[in-house]
Amino acid sequence: MDDCVSLDDVAVEFAEEIEEDADSISGFQLGLPLLSPCLLHRVNDLSLSSSSFAGFRRSFRLSRREKKTNKTMYECKKSEMYDMADVPTYEEVTQYRRQSGAKHRLVILVGPAGVGLNELKRKLLISDPQHFSVTIPHTSRAKKNQESDGVEYHFISKHLFDTDIHNNKFIEYGEFKGNYYGTGLDSIRSVLSKNKVCLLDVQPHTIKHLRTAEFKPFVVFVKPPRIERLKETRQSAKMISGKDDKGTAKSFTDEDFQEMLNTAQTLETQHGHLFEKVIVNDDLSAAFSELRLALKKVETETHWVPVSWTHS
Ligand SMILES: Nc1ncnc2c1ncn2[C@@H]1O[C@H](COP(=O)(O)OP(=O)(O)OP(=O)(O)O)[C@@H](O)[C@H]1O
Numbered sequence: 001m002d003d004c005v006s007l008d009d010v011a012v013e014f015a016e017e018i019e020e021d022a023d024s025i026s027g028f029q030l031g032l033p034l035l036s037p038c039l040l041h042r043v044n045d046l047s048l049s050s051s052s053f054a055g056f057r058r059s060f061r062l063s064r065r066e067k068k069t070n071k072t073m074y075e076c077k078k079s080e081m082y083d084m085a086d087v088p089t090y091e092e093v094t095q096y097r098r099q100s101g102a103k104h105r106l107v108i109l110v111g112p113a114g115v116g117l118n119e120l121k122r123k124l125l126i127s128d129p130q131h132f133s134v135t136i137p138h139t140s141r142a143k144k145n146q147e148s149d150g151v152e153y154h155f156i157s158k159h160l161f162d163t164d165i166h167n168n169k170f171i172e173y174g175e176f177k178g179n180y181y182g183t184g185l186d187s188i189r190s191v192l193s194k195n196k197v198c199l200l201d202v203q204p205h206t207i208k209h210l211r212t213a214e215f216k217p218f219v220v221f222v223k224p225p226r227i228e229r230l231k232e233t234r235q236s237a238k239m240i241s242g243k244d245d246k247g248t249a250k251s252f253t254d255e256d257f258q259e260m261l262n263t264a265q266t267l268e269t270q271h272g273h274l275f276e277k278v279i280v281n282d283d284l285s286a287a288f289s290e291l292r293l294a295l296k297k298v299e300t301e302t303h304w305v306p307v308s309w310t311h312s
Pocket residue numbers: 061111112113114115116117118119120233234236237238239240241281282283284285287
């Protein structure tokens with residue numbers, strides 16, 4: 001149930017942004033551990049129906065507002081799948097090189113809250129907006145005056161949202177104050193079909209559903225440095241999820257750093273077999289350069305992927 005607790009935490013944060021944020025947008029990432037050059041690769045072999053999972057989207061937080069309030073009414077959807085243990089097995093891998101003009105691999109970024117996923121994503125988008133992009137989430141809430149359909153969100157009716165959930169069209173979704181928010185598989189497809197690299201951040205449980213020949217996810221785990229370096233580097237950093245009494249974004253506390261480190265350890269233990277690249281976000285520029293280089297290599301060099309991804 002630890003995972004569910006974690007989901008709730010992020011869900012509350014997400015919900016806070018959703019409700020108040022007129023300019024929230026999506027983002028994401030992908031990945032699978034740069035497969036080691038052995039023929040058999042350890043993977044999570046649980047093939048769960050996507051209909052059995054639900055969540056909410058971290059990706060919604062790409063642009064975030066300055067203000068936040070504490071709301072606890074958000075209910076993250078839970079399902080039995082979160083309680084099922086991962087069963088790492090082996091899978092056959094083969095060498096793969098993306099052909100010129102072929103769709104890019106989906107890039108999935110995962111990491112503990114506050115580690116810097118959005119910062120890295122933002123830097124990628126700014127560095128090359130023609131090359132990198134993020135998904136546009138769906139919502140069943142009413143469109144606000146200043147919003148446009150297909151820009152901030154895809155606005156759809158609750159009935160259609162329900163139908164789409166039923167038809168497994170969302171990789172993650174959640175409900176807040178009677179409105180749904182979610183990221184559709186088609187939103188990923190839309191980015192990839194424009195020959196752009198789609199950056200997605202999802203809960204680690206979702207990765208297994210995206211490990212298909214179609215998406216060929218490249219999963220990057222962003223890890224915090226040791227606590228001394230967190231304290232040094234995050235002196236002026238602000239927690240997106242926290243606000244003080246005056247509504248100002250909170251600075252990180254030692255407890256926040258410790259929680260980040262604990263979560264990182266848990267994520268690595270439970271999902272490390274799915275991470276293709278691990279980046280320690282110590283110095284931000286260095287982490288960004290490392291990420292950029294890794295993505296460049298995935299686009300241009302031969303590497304290992306599950307053989308099943310090359311059959312279709
Ligand atoms: N390497 C770094 N050095 C200094 N500050 C950093 C670094 N990486 C991120 N930050 C800062 O830490 C704060 C949290 O980063 P960010 O919002 O990107 O984290 P996140 O992983 O998206 O977290 P959350 O899940 O809470 O949204 C921001 O103020 C960001 O500018």
